[in-house]
Amino acid sequence: MELGLVGLGKMGGNMRERIRRAGHTVIGYDRNPDVADVHSLRELVGKLKGPRVVWVMVPAGAATQSTIDELGELLEPGDVVVDGGNSRWTDDEKHAEELAAKGIGFVDCGVSGGVWGLQNGYALMYGGDAADIAKVQPVFDALKPEGDFGSVHAGKVGAGHFSKMVHNGIEYAMMQAYAEGWELLEKVDSVTDVREVFRSWQEGTVIRSWLLDLAVNALDDDEHLEKLRGFAQDSGEGRWTVEAAIDNAVPLPAITASLFARFASRQDDSPQMKMIAALRNQFGGHAVESKSEH
DSSP: OEEEEEOOSHHHHHHHHHHHHTTOEEEEEOSSTTTOSBSSHHHHHHHSOSSOEEEEOSOTTHHHHHHHHHHHHHOOTTOEEEEOSOOOHHHHHHHHHHHHTTTOEEEEEEEEOGGGHHHHOOEEEEESOHHHHHHHHHHHHHHSOSSSOSEEEEESTTHHHHHHHHHHHHHHHHHHHHHHHHHHHHHOSSOOOHHHHHHHTTTTSTTOOHHHHHHHHHHHHSTTOTTBOSOOOOOSHHHHHHHHHHHTTOOOHHHHHHHHHHHHHTTSOOHHHHHHHHHHHHHHOOOOOBGGGO
8 A cells, every 4th residue: 555654863763664565655754854855745645546545653742733733734535644653642623623624534553663663563553543543454454563462453543552652651661660670789799700690581471572682681781881971761651551540540659750860860870860861762762861861
């Protein structure tokens, strides 16, 4: 099938390549002309045959809103817009309503896989009407990991991004647990090889995971994380998860504490946040701050 893809950054660029490897045609647009296939949204839409599917991978908020607004003026009834960024689920309902008034379908899709997605595939959580999802299904099949799992029609519009938000909240808490354990091991005199303790956990233990593998990778690169500053950003989804928990009276003590720990990292050079920063860089290519920058 044909797909228009808007946003060719770390995620979008690799997604374009994976979809093409599956035999589909992808026409990509990005503000950076060096990576773009076309030079405007109008040109992108003009090169696609109807019914068109356009997948948006741009930052949440104003950038996504302006892109969807412009696509709403360019697309035709029967076309579908997919928001694969990290938009807030409440924005999805608004976007779906705006596009539905013009006969254009809308699907929200939470995408997880980071910079490793090209090789391993992307976990996909999508929401929307079955008829709209059917038009996108070949792309979902191309992006997902091999095997029977890795993608899900999570529910109606908003369900995809809500599910991805909760996924990221869990990710916050898991990273925080590894970081706290790492700092404690580093602190005591009796443990003399913390990196190899972490490595020993990769096989046969109940806490083995891909995040643990990435932690070992980070420690192989910088055994005591001495090159990093103990500072970690939050993507926004941790905050939204906590807000949704408050709205629904669901207790989330571990996720909430991990979010507040990131806020604390901005006040001092936290050893735990060195591990959080290292993990975020390992799986998502997120920027880290080195000691030399401060």
